[in-house]
Amino acid sequence: MSKFIITFLSDFGYRAESAGVCRAVIKSLAPEVEVLDLCHGLPPFDVRAGALALENAVPFCPLGVHLAVVDPGVGGPRRPVALQAARGDFLVGPDNGLLIPAARRLGGITRAHLLENPEHMLHPVSATFHGRDLFAPAAAFLARGGRLEELGRALSPEELAPAPWGEPALLGEEVAGEVLGYDQYGSLKLNLRPEHLQALGLQPGELVLFKAGAAGDREYSWTLPFVRTFGDVPPGQPCLLTDSDGRLAVAVNLGSARSLLGLAAGAPVRCRRPADAPAP
């Protein structure tokens, strides 16, 4: 009877029973469905970090229902939704952009529906625990082969809240992107991929000028070698590399790019060939 596995990601943390209660709800409604925990220790209320973790994970997940709850707007006007992606997977969670990058990675959103059918909720629906009362029941329903359109009215994908970060843009001889966040070592993650540097005619080993967005009236820039690993530069030196998720990252050998660059998540960045670099 089970059609799908359910993967589960949240910011519920590990100090209370919230994630466990959601697992219990799923097992009560769909005993034969397997739940695969992706992570519950994400920074609380950080939709950007949640969207990033989910996007990183889904390409490695089996076809399934991806339940994700990072939901600072719970109880407010944000809508609960379920999406289907081109690969066939479902994504269930709040309509706050959390699900969008993962859905894109799975081929894009093909269908989107509201969660508004009271038959697929736990009652009374609490004001603050929609993971338990709305999202887990909807995920269980879909995992058993339930039809998406039974959950509520269809939405156009354009009606959904946007991803927490924008798409990179090629601006003449520059590529403009954005800081997604930092990893545990202080390496800075960008919404750029190696193909963006290739579009500028840059190859690994060449220098890249990394130009931060305006801070007040000033711009800051760093000239970074594009290398395979941070061990390719001297200790304390920054570099640009491709991280294990295929994104460009700024790292410092035996140091912290976070301390060196001091850019917040969401800060705009630009890459271009240094003025004195050889033409491609």
Add this chain to the structure above:
Amino acid sequence: MSKFIITFLSDFGYRAESAGVCRAVIKSLAPEVEVLDLCHGLPPFDVRAGALALENAVPFCPLGVHLAVVDPGVGGPRRPVALQAARGDFLVGPDNGLLIPAARRLGGITRAHLLENPEHMLHPVSATFHGRDLFAPAAAFLARGGRLEELGRALSPEELAPAPWGEPALLGEEVAGEVLGYDQYGSLKLNLRPEHLQALGLQPGELVLFKAGAAGDREYSWTLPFVRTFGDVPPGQPCLLTDSDGRLAVAVNLGSARSLLGLAAGAPVRCRRPADAPAP
């Protein structure tokens, strides 16, 4: 052959392999039994917090064996027990009150037995890791359909250690309760439910006088509106509401009730109609 799922809650934390070893013991003894982790990050040795988390979770769990280990008295005279609740579930853990509120929520205790049959223990039984050596093996035995009375002598439910908190009491025009603890936002949880306020003739929106037990020779009181969500009061203001577990809680909009009220877990509290409120 498997009859039941095993849910598992403990204060073992996530920094060592203790919870994993208990899961391994269950899988070794009962390969076909599914283990559903509720939480292992509870405050160490805090039986009250453990009992609260377990009580919150069990109504959402499938019929099963609920293994719970928060056991500051391990190796001492406290007894290891297994209970059956009216709903049919089993609860396995130390006889220190941890299991009692959950068993009540499942309809009350119908049977209680000691864990004393050496056939259902791992040997040598350590002095400090009864989760591995006593409780996990007993849970695995019951999950496979083993008979409760094979684990050891019967106890009368009255012989068990009491719940970590008392029952609320209606005292004339007041209801007397107790602080259960705080959530991650500093909201104070009470062992009171909305029906206790209704017994005083109060409806949401009305003011309730919340009077703390004596602190030294003094009593402190706050006049709190009974609202649906903390967003219904101005920032910084306290209020009384029903939390996602159906309990009354004191919250402060954009603030911490813990800082404002300063009441420890276990502190007695009382609710009554304010002197100048309209009669019901």
Add this chain to the structure above:
Amino acid sequence: MSKFIITFLSDFGYRAESAGVCRAVIKSLAPEVEVLDLCHGLPPFDVRAGALALENAVPFCPLGVHLAVVDPGVGGPRRPVALQAARGDFLVGPDNGLLIPAARRLGGITRAHLLENPEHMLHPVSATFHGRDLFAPAAAFLARGGRLEELGRALSPEELAPAPWGEPALLGEEVAGEVLGYDQYGSLKLNLRPEHLQALGLQPGELVLFKAGAAGDREYSWTLPFVRTFGDVPPGQPCLLTDSDGRLAVAVNLGSARSLLGLAAGAPVRCRRPADAPAP
């Protein structure tokens, strides 16, 4: 089709999706295989702590594939390996000593192979996430009944990196061992077992001189009763006991051996009968 369960231990922590992604890889490659998490909160990069946790857990695990990733040398010259132990289990992880104590506990290493077959890797293989790209795929392959020798060339067990700690040695009337680490209460764990004290003719209750290795030019020693539990000595007093993993440990009743003894993990220690103790 599934032959084995996979147990999984790492230092990935719970704040990011790394452990979840490895679980997803296993489920994608081997949907029918069950994953049993042992622990992911080990101290980062601490191979000694990881080896200790894995050694403690495996005797309680069902026959299976034990995937372990504590890998400070990822991306460097350390080799990825899969071992088979005499009990029949497989162990998969980096060749940095992490797997050796567990393999010994399972009867010793019978076979060892490199992970070098690109058919059993995820491509592109990242420089830093071998848990996802090398180790999880190899574990999934073995759990489905894949042949160890298909993963890569055979190694002699002697070619493997050694365990993170040495074997105890009987030196005349002393036994020489080593500090493995501390537990959460500050109790000091040794690579010694009760049989080492028995070899010196000591019984529980007798005093043992615990002599620390040279610190600068000096040696420190403590005379410790060998007791059943730390409750057998007065508060604040240190003692030697057998912990729940069967190892000798130095504990202080209501205190911290770590603070009292101040010995780092890896420090050499020696036990012998005190000069004035009665002959056996």
